Amino acid sequence: MTVKQETKLDQAKKDAFAGKMLGVLNDGFLALMVSVGHRTGLFDTMATLPPATSDAIASEAGLQERYVRECLGALVVGKVVDYDPKAKTYVLPAEHAASLTRASGKDNLASFIRFLPVVARVEDQVVECFRNGGGVPYSEYTGFSEAMHEASGPMFDGLLIDVVLPMVPGLKDALNRGIDVLEVGCGSGHSLNLMAKHFSESRFVGYDLLEESVARGRTSARESGLTNASFETKDVAAMSHTRQFDLVTAFDTVHDQAKPDVLLSGIARALKPGGRFLMSDVRASTHLENNLDHPLGIFGYSASCMHCMTVSLAYDGMGLGAMWGEEKAKEMIAAAGLEVLDVKQAEGDPLNNFYIARKP
Numbered sequence: 001m002t003v004k005q006e007t008k009l010d011q012a013k014k015d016a017f018a019g020k021m022l023g024v025l026n027d028g029f030l031a032l033m034v035s036v037g038h039r040t041g042l043f044d045t046m047a048t049l050p051p052a053t054s055d056a057i058a059s060e061a062g063l064q065e066r067y068v069r070e071c072l073g074a075l076v077v078g079k080v081v082d083y084d085p086k087a088k089t090y091v092l093p094a095e096h097a098a099s100l101t102r103a104s105g106k107d108n109l110a111s112f113i114r115f116l117p118v119v120a121r122v123e124d125q126v127v128e129c130f131r132n133g134g135g136v137p138y139s140e141y142t143g144f145s146e147a148m149h150e151a152s153g154p155m156f157d158g159l160l161i162d163v164v165l166p167m168v169p170g171l172k173d174a175l176n177r178g179i180d181v182l183e184v185g186c187g188s189g190h191s192l193n194l195m196a197k198h199f200s201e202s203r204f205v206g207y208d209l210l211e212e213s214v215a216r217g218r219t220s221a222r223e224s225g226l227t228n229a230s231f232e233t234k235d236v237a238a239m240s241h242t243r244q245f246d247l248v249t250a251f252d253t254v255h256d257q258a259k260p261d262v263l264l265s266g267i268a269r270a271l272k273p274g275g276r277f278l279m280s281d282v283r284a285s286t287h288l289e290n291n292l293d294h295p296l297g298i299f300g301y302s303a304s305c306m307h308c309m310t311v312s313l314a315y316d317g318m319g320l321g322a323m324w325g326e327e328k329a330k331e332m333i334a335a336a337g338l339e340v341l342d343v344k345q346a347e348g349d350p351l352n353n354f355y356i357a358r359k360p
Contacts, residue, residue, distance in 0.1 A: 045061040049091070129310060161194065164278075164354060184253060206231045250279045261332060261336065280353065282300055284297070
């Protein structure tokens with residue numbers, strides 16, 4: 001008979017970890033309230049108000065007071081909102097509003113926190129994938145396209161034209177003269193339309209798998225009067241272009257693909273000799289041990305498990321995942337037949353690396 005040997009617990013370690021898990025529980029629910037505050041416009045309204053009662057805040061925001069008051073309770077305890085118990089007034093400090101309101105543009109972290117409840121909706125399906133394999137398709141992620149549009153738009157507005165494009169030597173001059181540009185995985189087309197607006201002599205086309213995203217891009221282009229931007233619903237891995245484009249861009253999309261290797265090879269074929277490839281993707285190492293102190297490491301691996309990796313596997317894909325890392329990215333770009341010229345970072349974008357490659 002085998003006698004099970006009791007493990008002697010380090011009580012201090014046990015208590016410390018239990019405390020950490022309680023913090024995770026609280027912070028997880030606080031994240032939900034921050035997402036609600038963002039989506040309802042509660043933070044945007046409070047940023048314009050002096051200390052006010054829940055009645056006054058709800059009235060100004062056009063919301064139901066009882067819901068506002070309960071949400072504010074969580075936000076006060078979570079030290080997001082300040083509360084005066086005598087006057088029963090709430091105020092959003094300006095220093096906090098700088099990370100929570102739409103007026104803060106690319107610094108609005110609440111728009112990224114919104115992804116938490118979006119991906120949480122598919123938890124049941126992901127659990128089934130743990131047991132049976134496969135993945136969760138894009139169609140199951142209700143609200144993801146809208147959340148991505150809202151989160152990425154201000155980042156592009158703040159960085160794309162004046163920070164990111166100048167990373168590629170001579171690119172802005174070429175765009176001003178007029179070149180042919182393709183964006184793969186263009187989403188709602190915000191970045192493509194932004195470039196089309198600034199560089200009227202160049203011609204831009206965007207491909208994305210989701211019709212709702214492509215429709216948003218077309219509508220935005222039409223409303224802005226852009227005649228040099230077009231969009232198509234297309235599986236980018238099935239591209240058949242040959243030496244057609246001077247520039248191909250891929251912003252935070254390659255790691256999601258079922259066949260990222262096929263996509264990168266297609267990009268290499270689609271570029272004219274000397275053409276450039278500009279890719280942004282999650283700033284990380286391919287090796288887990290190098291990401292232990294990554295400031296967004298938990299977010300990166302978790303978002304990958306709940307979205308990026310599983311949507312790839314849903315289409316019998318590679319399941320590359322968001323944290324494929326710089327080493328793997330450079331290896332795959334080179335294997336596709338492109339010369340990696342540089343990997344840069346943009347001040348104001350803590351999430352991404354920017355890869356610059358050239359078609360020989």
